[in-house]
Amino acid sequence: MTGLVSLLELLACSSSAGVVPTSLPFALVEVGRATEPTTLATAPGGTEALWATEQAGRIVRVTASAAVPVLDIHDHVRSGGEAGLLGMAFAPTWPVDPRVFVNYTFKGSAGLNTRIASFRSSDGGATLDPASETSLLEFAQPWSNHNSGPLQFGPDGMLYVAVGDGGSGGDPRETGQDRSDLLGSILRIDVKGPTSYTIPPDNPFVGQVGVRAEIWAYGLRNPWGMHFDGPTLWWADVGQHKWEEIDRGVAGGNYGWNHKEGTHCYERYSCGGSFVEPVAEYSHDEGVSVTGGMVYRGPSIPAIDGKYVFADFATGRFFAVPAAGGAMVRLGESGRNPSSFGRGRDGTLYVADYGGGIYRVSRPAPSP
Numbered sequence: 001m002t003g004l005v006s007l008l009e010l011l012a013c014s015s016s017a018g019v020v021p022t023s024l025p026f027a028l029v030e031v032g033r034a035t036e037p038t039t040l041a042t043a044p045g046g047t048e049a050l051w052a053t054e055q056a057g058r059i060v061r062v063t064a065s066a067a068v069p070v071l072d073i074h075d076h077v078r079s080g081g082e083a084g085l086l087g088m089a090f091a092p093t094w095p096v097d098p099r100v101f102v103n104y105t106f107k108g109s110a111g112l113n114t115r116i117a118s119f120r121s122s123d124g125g126a127t128l129d130p131a132s133e134t135s136l137l138e139f140a141q142p143w144s145n146h147n148s149g150p151l152q153f154g155p156d157g158m159l160y161v162a163v164g165d166g167g168s169g170g171d172p173r174e175t176g177q178d179r180s181d182l183l184g185s186i187l188r189i190d191v192k193g194p195t196s197y198t199i200p201p202d203n204p205f206v207g208q209v210g211v212r213a214e215i216w217a218y219g220l221r222n223p224w225g226m227h228f229d230g231p232t233l234w235w236a237d238v239g240q241h242k243w244e245e246i247d248r249g250v251a252g253g254n255y256g257w258n259h260k261e262g263t264h265c266y267e268r269y270s271c272g273g274s275f276v277e278p279v280a281e282y283s284h285d286e287g288v289s290v291t292g293g294m295v296y297r298g299p300s301i302p303a304i305d306g307k308y309v310f311a312d313f314a315t316g317r318f319f320a321v322p323a324a325g326g327a328m329v330r331l332g333e334s335g336r337n338p339s340s341f342g343r344g345r346d347g348t349l350y351v352a353d354y355g356g357g358i359y360r361v362s363r364p365a366p367s368p
């Protein structure tokens, strides 16, 4: 009888509500849900709130009881596959500047396009006004895939925009190495003005003929997951056939695509060049689509303190690499499809599962 009670207690413990059983050195505790979430973002001012973009075109506030709609622009958005509402960022002085910036794909007269736009809140940050849309930047997407999406403000107040290579496979137009277009790049723009952006005069390619001055870094395939750790920008670049990579941003850096996939030549015998090498990479034995995470800096979970934590979207495997340098480690399996990471003001790490769960990365439960 005692044995049965112990077993029941054990079962009750292992199936406690909202905690995902994993082999990770931390617990994933469900804090809310969203439909096919693509990005998490924490409001920088006022009451701390965790928002999520949903691929089909909604932004929701994540709460334990429900996903509370903040904006619904599904009728603007072309979604499905790798298209949709793919990124958002709060204005750095939100809610004093009541704008949220979004990155989504839409169907234009000549095909798929990306739009970077702002929406304003007129109710103190509770919702965004769909009629307030201001388009800041639009460009064509030659194929339906590799639309990238992450948006992040840097500590310099500039908006960084991740842009994929335009799609198909292998970068047939070689946009990654072509700086005359915006594709395959990280852009850096100044959006302090209300209706248009300007190019920061200290961008690395300002004044160069035949180069888009918005470009801050290039040679990328489909950056997915991009975040700052202090002044340092980190992102993941999804690989083609063999290698998934983690990059640390350098102004003016060429990250090698499509000459290189990770640290390896891509379908070439040689691939020399002044390329910025990845901080970490893993092969398609371990996953097929990397989701960039962020550096965890907090005392609660020593196993990842000071480490950049990321995951594979398809296999659910988590990895980490020391932010100060060092070898990548494998953290374990989540059994989820991690689509985005977010961070609370106190450093709490969140992760979204494309299947719907939004989780807080938490100290593991003590052993019984």
Ligand SMILES: [Ca+2]
Residues within 6 Å of the ligand: 174, 175, 176, 177, 178, 179, 180, 181, 182, 183, 184, 185, 218
């Ligand atoms: Ca390009």
